[in-house]
Amino acid sequence: MPELTLHRLRPIASPPMVCMYCGRPAAHADERWVPNPRDPKGKDTGGGADVPAVSGDDPVSAAVGLVLLPFVVWEAVAAVARYARTPKANPEVATKPPPPLDPPHTKVVITACDRHRHFSRRFVWAGLGGLVLVGLLWAVALRVGVDSPAFGPLLGLALVASIAGPIVLSLWYCLAGPVIVDRVTQDTAVLDRVRLPYFDATGIPVP
Numbered sequence: 001m002p003e004l005t006l007h008r009l010r011p012i013a014s015p016p017m018v019c020m021y022c023g024r025p026a027a028h029a030d031e032r033w034v035p036n037p038r039d040p041k042g043k044d045t046g047g048g049a050d051v052p053a054v055s056g057d058d059p060v061s062a063a064v065g066l067v068l069l070p071f072v073v074w075e076a077v078a079a080v081a082r083y084a085r086t087p088k089a090n091p092e093v094a095t096k097p098p099p100p101l102d103p104p105h106t107k108v109v110i111t112a113c114d115r116h117r118h119f120s121r122r123f124v125w126a127g128l129g130g131l132v133l134v135g136l137l138w139a140v141a142l143r144v145g146v147d148s149p150a151f152g153p154l155l156g157l158a159l160v161a162s163i164a165g166p167i168v169l170s171l172w173y174c175l176a177g178p179v180i181v182d183r184v185t186q187d188t189a190v191l192d193r194v195r196l197p198y199f200d201a202t203g204i205p206v207p
């Protein structure tokens with residue numbers, strides 16, 4: 001099923017009010033923010049030393065560390081000097097983390113018409129219905145008893161329904177389930193199971 005990629009740094013101000021299931025005009029927009037994973041390089045943490053940190057126990061690292069040692073010492077001395085010079089700041093302000101450079105979340109909007117607003121509910125009802133059906137089959141099989149000739153087929157039917165029911169429901173959900181946020185990367189959130197009529201109606205190219 002086609003995917004719709006939303007970009008963190010290029011959020012759509014007013015997403016097209018088109019149902020993501022049938023492509024008809026949408027009446028509801030489920031808007032939320034999806035947290036993106038942080039930069040593994042620690043870009044968001046701010047600050048950082050000017051001298052690159054050297055780690056490792058090989059000779060090259062040791063040599064580089066030795067070369068950089070005066071810089072490290074100089075940095076430490078300069079930091080102490082800076083600290084001594086700066087007036088004592090309000091501790092509340094001092095402990096406040098620096099604000100991120102850009103929003104760390106991606107805006108996600110799932111649009112739906114009246115008919116498809118609660119699309120995922122049909123799977124809940126189907127699951128509950130299946131559960132009741134399987135329960136009834138077992139109840140009937142146990143009620144007729146082992147002596148009845150109908151016991152064998154009923155037991156078989158109950159067993160098959162117990163095993164196949166959840167598999168069929170899972171497959172149906174995977175292939176034709178509701179629109180979900182499938183993946184979140186550093187800069188994008190990818191919606192899965194957006195139906196083709198949405199792309200036709202909005203003119204967004206199908207990926």
Ligand SMILES: [Zn+2]
Pocket residue numbers: 019020021022023024112113114115116
């Ligand atoms: Zn719809």
